Amino acid sequence: MDIWRWVARQVAPLRAAGHNRLAVALVQAPELAARGQTQRIEGLLAPASESAETAVLPWAGAYLRFWALRSRVGNRQHGAIALADINTMHTEVRTGEGPMCPEIVCPAELVLLALSNMDGPGHVVERSAQVSQQIDQLSPDWPSFAALSQGYAEILIDDDRPEEAITYLDRQAGRVRAAGEQTGPYYGLAYVRALRQLDRHDDALRALDHLEETTLGALPARMPGRDDVQRRVRFERARLLAWQARTGSVPVETAMEALPGVSEAEAHPDLRAAWAEAVENLVELGRVRNNWQLGAVLTGWSRYCERVGAHRRALEMSLIAARLAARRGARWVGGAARARAERALRRVRRADDLAADLAEARADAAALAPVELPVPPEQLLAHLNERPGAAPAADDPAAAAADVETRADLVVAALAVREDDLSLLAALGQLGGALRQPDAAAEAQWPRVAADPSDERAGLVLLDSLHRAEDAAGMARLARATETANPKIRHWALARAALLAGDLGACARECARLVELDPAGLGARRLGADVAARLADWPTAQRLRSEVLMLSPEPRPADRWALVVAATAARDWTTVRALAGQLGLEVPPGTGPIDQRGHAVRIRFTDEDGSPRQAYGRRTGPATARIVQVLPNGAACNVNDVVVFDPTPLEPPPPDEEARRRYAPLYRHVTTLETGGYWTYSYKGVWPGKDIWTQARARLAKAGYPTWDTATGESTGPRARTAVSPDGERLPVLAGRVAVPTDGDPAALDRLLHELTDPWPHPLTWLDLAREIGADLTAHEQAVLGYGL
Structure with missing residues (x-):
């Protein structure tokens, strides 16, 4: 039985009994897991807890925990960082110490996926032990039977036994059909992987066609999980066709038409390997541009694999990045990719072929011509600033017009001569952000801080790179390094680390210490105000925003608007009216809330389960709107609610004048002042x-x-x-x-x-x-x- 039919059986009696919210949670969890939306699954735990307390569904909490973990090790590709949580659930299920679990909850499946992400071939023995302990005890009509059968087939493929995998899948599929059940689409995807490893690419493509025409064709169009399977089929077809195009078996145009967009791969980490392999083959054919933007994508993906403990995947992605970097002569990016590959290689087993690939990548890099500076190193930044697209930041559209990798290689070459040049180190940090390798920039910046921890600018330059890299350990190290020599940098590092960890209280305390150390400083006040807003401490947010305006020699309009938002949320209508006058806005006089009929707006907010939503409203003040749309129960807002929004538009208006007249600007929800009830x-x-x-x-x-x-x-x-x-x-x-x-x-x-x-x-x-x-x-x-x- 596939998971969707199992879920349908559980949901029907719940709906009949009026437990609609819980029924929705059961249906949504597997679908959200397929899309990798872990936070939304965790947001569903509240109704599950309520059900457990009322004994409606005692296992609902364990069920949702399972799918949250399944999202992490499935779509999100988590490896080592997920093992502790998985082992906790596995122990609870095995010993009976945790909450009762339904048959669909199979912690062994989670272990298989996590070990596969870490190092599939290297953990064949451990994975086999997990399957053998479980699958013989299961009936073919249990949902976890299919998952473990596919898991064992993947083990055989990783053990270089793809033919045995096909035989095994045939046998297990026969058992499923004999029990009156259907195998489901994921069996077909396991077949495709085995055929691909056997170099039977035509057969693999036919298997994908069969999967689409029969298995998927028989499923309802709106069936949960269908989109996930269709995505996997498209990405696998793109990988197969790109290889066949490279070998001349199919026209290149066919492969290009099949290639999904990079944004889709960005959204689904489990599909990135297929996309990267396809693109590397199409680069070889000259049909995909091997530019720095592609390099930045692959760098970001390989760093992600490294962060989540998916060691073999990090190794394979880093090797692709290194090979393509060598082809376009990108020395710094290629060097960072090889360094990641070397780190990953030390964490995997049975990787002789990948070690050989790494040695080849080193040889390719060694053959590159050395970088020649066009001017003396001390003049390099001025020279680059005279060229188009100079000094691009990570979020700067101008970066698209510049060859950022060439600039980075020039800066690295200049630093080889002037290793302590802070301007060059700062430029490298900006370039590292654009190239999605701020960790490599931080590595170059550390010696400067170590040599002189009291240098505030050097500390800030390094902290910026650590912040971009989301390197909490690096921030803690920086705080220790500057503890006595530079307390200001220490507290900035602690504030950023606390913010990254989600400890808003600690971040607020560090911001307060920074204000004490630098009474005229603006940055700590701005960050402190942001944190106070997230904590719904609006009086503090308003006070800090007011201080920013008072201390700024030339206040920015953004600072005035930020104070408008904070004062509105704090219900200080006198201040709001005064600021409206300064901004040239007409508001009705008085001392109470501002409630005027303004233009239509759209408000983007986040529901309780973490899902984004937009609602139509009518602007009532500089930063307030009344919701006019009737929304589902459980949404963060509903009709007649009065909300505070950030007046910075989230999108540009349409270029067409007629469309602009009908356009409702989109703003971010900040807080709700009044509920409509x-x-x-x-x-x-x-x-x-x-x-x-x-x-x-x-x-x-x-x-x-x-x-x-x-x-x-x-x-x-x-x-x-x-x-x-x-x-x-x-x-x-x-x-x-x-x-x-x-x-x-x-x-x-x-x-x-x-x-x-x-x-x-x-x-x-x-x-x-x-x-x-x-x-x-x-x-x-x-x-x-x-x-x-």
């Missing part, structure tokens, strides 16, 4: 026509029940939906949400909806509302089934 229910049925529905919405609004449509008969594109009447007529769908005051009577809304919709020729349903008030569900359920709603 509404609970939401859904409605869905057949579109009755514009006039009828307009009148019905007006009646609902007059009674205090705001609505928001998600589909109407006037919807086009993805929002357009259709129902099918019992006699086969296709009809447009009306769907949306209606809100009831939390102190109101849902039964009154039910009565009004009946009054409004009973005369309609086709039904409108509101199942969740009817279920909550204990109404007869028969008519609603018959309409849902009869019209395919």
Whole structure:
């Protein structure tokens, strides 16, 4: 049984009993794991804990913990850094000391994946032991049977036994079918990997085609997990076709058309290896540009593998990065890639072929011509600044126009002569950020700080690189190195390290110490205000923002707006009005909250489960808006809430003048000042026509029940939906949400909806509302089934 059918069986009785939030959590967890959205899964733990307390589903917490870990070792490719958490869960399940677990929770699968990420071939014995302890005890109709069968096939492939893997998969698939179950799409992907290792690329492509046409073709279009399988198929096909194009078996255009975009690989670490291999082959064919931007992508990915303890994957990715760097003559980037490869090689076993590849990469680098400085080293930065795209920062669009790697190699060459030149070291830090290897820049900057820990600028230059590299250990080391010689740098390092660790209280304390050390300093106040805002300590945030304005010789508009936000959140309307005048904004006089009817806006916020959401609102003040959209229960905001937003737009307006007139700017949600006090229910049925529905919405609004449509008969594109009447007529769908005051009577809304919709020729349903008030569900359920709603 695949996981999705297992989940469906668990969810049905939960929905029937009214535990919709928990049912949603069970459905979402595997889907979120497939997308690598670990934080969102962790955000689902609250309803699971509630269910455990009420004995609705005692194993829900363990189930969600499993999927959070599955997300880490699956999509996110975590290796060594996940083992401690996995071993804890494994021990609890094995000894029975932890919460009861359902059959889908299989910690052995997590161990297999983590060890595979670390070093698949090097951990064949340990992985085999995990499978042998588990799989013989399982029935083929258990969801974990398929996962462990695929895991053992992967072990055979890593042990250079791909033919045995195919035989084993055939045998296990036969057992699954004999039990009346289906193998699922992931079996097919394991076949493809075995065929690829056997150099049977045509067979592997045919297997992918078969997987799409049969296994995927038989699945519902909206089935959870389908997108994940389709992504894997596309990336695997791209890898196979790129190799075949390189060998002349298929046209290069075919391989290029199959190559997914880099942003998709960026979002899914488990697909990066396939993309990198495909691109390396297409670079060899001259169809993909081997430029510094590609190098930065591969550098970032290999560093990610190193950070999460995926040692073999770090080695393989670093070797690709090193080979391509040598081809384009990038010495510094190539050297850093080889250094990462060397570190990873020391952590893996059975890697003679990769060691040989590394030796070849060293030889390629040694053959590169030495870097020649165009001017004396002390004049290099001035020379580079005269050229287009000079001194690009990591987030600077101008960097796209510059050959950043060439500049970096020149700076490194100059540093070989002037190793203590702080301007050169600072430039290297900026270039390292653009090239996604700030760790390599920090390595070059450390000796300068070690030689003179009292040099504040040297400490700040190094700290900037450590911050870019998210190197908490490096920040702690810097704090120790400057403890007596430079307390200011020490506290900056501790503040940044605390922020990286999520310890906002510690970061705030370090910022306060920095203000004591440097009473006129602005940076610590800005960081302290940011932290205070995250802690919802708005009086402190306002005080620090006010001090920034007072101490700044030339205050920036951004600082004024930051104070507007803090003062608004602190409800200091006098200050908000004064600042509005300074910014040239007209606001109504008075002393209370500002509530004027402004233009439409969109507010981006984060739900309780970590998922992003946008909501429409109406601007009511310099940094406030009232939400007008009815949102699902559990969303961070709902209709009639008054929110504070950051007035910095998150996107540019459209270039077309007509589009700009209809455009609602997008802003980031900061905090909620007032909750509107509404609970939401859904409605869905057949579109009755514009006039009828307009009148019905007006009646609902007059009674205090705001609505928001998600589909109407006037919807086009993805929002357009259709129902099918019992006699086969296709009809447009009306769907949306209606809100009831939390102190109101849902039964009154039910009565009004009946009054409004009973005369309609086709039904409108509101199942969740009817279920909550204990109404007869028969008519609603018959309409849902009869019209395919």
